[in-house]
Amino acid sequence: MHAHAATAPSGRTWAVAARLAWPAVALYAVTRVLTFVVLAIWSRSTPESLGKVLGDFDGAHYVLIADKGYDAVAGGKEMALFPLYPMLVRGLGWVSPLSTAQNAILISAVASLVAAWGIFAVGNHLADRRTGILLAVLWGVVPHALVQSMAYTESLFTALSAFALLALLRRNWVTAGVLTAVAGLTRPSAIALVGVVGLVALIAVVRRQDGWRPWVGGLLAPLGWLGYILWVGNQTGRIDGWFHIQKTIWRSSFDFGSSAFRVAKKTLSTASALDFTVVTFVLVAAILLLALNVVDRLPWPLILYSALILISAIGASNYYNAKARLILPAFLLLLPAARALARTQISKAALILTFLAATSVTFAGYLAFIWKLSP
Template identity: 50%
Template sequence: MDVVTTKGPSPLAAPAPAADRHRPGLARRLRAAARDAAPALAVYALVRLVGLLAVYAWARSRGVSAVRELTDADATYYLDIARRGYDGYPRVQSDMAFFPLYPTLVGAVDRVSPLGPRAAGLVVAALAGVAAAWALYAIGTYLHDRRTGVVLAALWAALPHAVVESMAYSETLFTALAAWSLYALLRRHWLTAGVLCLFAGLTRPTASSLIPVVGLAALIAIVRRRDGWRPWAAALLAPAGWLGYLAWVGTQTGRLDGWFHIQSAGWHSQFDFGVYTFRRGREVLAHSAAPQLLVVSVVLLLAVTLFVLSLLDRQPWQLLLFSALMLVTTLGAAGYYHSKARFLLPAFALLLPAAAGLARAGRARAVTVLVALTAFSTYFGGYLLLVWTRSP
């Protein structure tokens, strides 16, 4: 074997352009990253577009507005907050149960564009969904390979309750912030992880599943004397948004546990260590039940199974802890059994074993499975909006 060695650039080589002799700027890095993630973003957008077109056709056949259906149920609270702010306390079901970042962004888009609040809510959710799919691709690629990243984004787009990703809900925004925060954590980008966790804490109460992950990772780095002051900053930033909003609600209600009181007294939601979920699930599986409740029961069983597979696959502990806490907060809370599958949408790491397996199975098999899942997700999304009479 011939080995060629050089001690410098070839005299025949053209000099590198000045821009290439320096570290690429942020804009250039973003463009390169976007080109790299383009297949995943395209697949995600295609799956969600199919679902939206089906909802539009189904709604039109029934003489109702697809936009109205996509901005109904919990979305009405978000849109009211975006238009008028919080309604104050007391109220039987105070809208202070809903965290502020998503409606704040919707209100900002509504004010600077001609879209109107409903369209603004859908646009913000859609853009956040793309950002979430990008983060899922980045994590799948970082832990496995590009094909796994693409499949992971596609699986998330084709979940049974994925229609929520196209509604004026906060799940896509929270998933994007949580996934990018975890990706930054895996790469030890402490400030990015802390800031994104702060914003996640202003988006959904389930940031309580993300904050301990960032905090524990920072604590480990501090004890091991790694990365200087940055883990300290991440540890301080991570809970700031979540605690800040709870503190504000406490001042509005005049009680330290104000937000939890609203959840319990107004929304009948409290933590009972899974007693309600177990009893309700047993009733659903033992008696005739609506398809929505049956699908929720299957999703919950699959989520637990996928978590076990994640353990066997030895996922990074940061993802395992996030998934475990998401499962605990979702399964352990009483009430809203019909929405528990939606609450697990941000638990994207549970899909990694399936994504890695499909990626290894080959393109034809992966496409076949994804098409089948997309078909079911498309039908079920229409069912949730146009047949089911309660929130997804």
């Protein structure tokens, strides 16, 4: 990490950053357009519309919150879902002629493009421009990349996390703190980002680096996540209200990966559904990629962030089918692959990415129209 406190970016800085990032965002956008085209064609042979599958499962809950608030379902079930995304959907609804579900998909699509920019920027900072571009594109062709275009929060959270981590690398403490606070209103797994930013800021404070800025960044970081957890506690009349809802209504708690291990073992030892097999492969590959980042001496805050996202996904009980989706914000796990591709001939890298894109969009069709559980 650089040893100076960077100043706030100027308009010229943003213009330069946009010119650097546009190939990454454009190529990532191609992966999204390709996915939409394949799903639109596939939907013609099924009774389900493209809009229906992109707004299904958790998306339906977010749309309900956007339309009717957290009191829409008795028992507080919806309070397990964090508020930033549905509030953005509601806000867009004030000016948009689209339906709430369509607005939700639109916000996710735009957020995915911003995420691609942030992912590129981190890759460019850590290595070079080609690595950054490839990192963004690889994120768009992972097996469960469909979720990046659905009415889910992964794209929004990844966008906020990428730019928060970039600010942290540049020692822009206040920016990192603000973005982390906002990310904390997006997903429960934002506690990983909160912990990393808070710890790095604390170390800077102890070492008396950068004056007052680490203090402010570190104090801002937990406000979003902690604020929502306390709000749910106040609404439910118990301090552990959010965790209680997760455990009793959504049947999910932290079991240190014991249930995930059991399902993975069963998946590999019996004839299993394709999604469970792919999820198992993705989780094993993620652990390997994390180890490669350690060997490559990736800055420790980035390793810690990736590890905590991975642990939060594997360690949660239930919903094995969703675990590959839950690690999408750990985009830095793809860095070893991006580095390797950056060293290959452009024609070879293009062939590999084309194959991965074809595999990803085909699997997207499977998840959307054949698989019956959430992706």
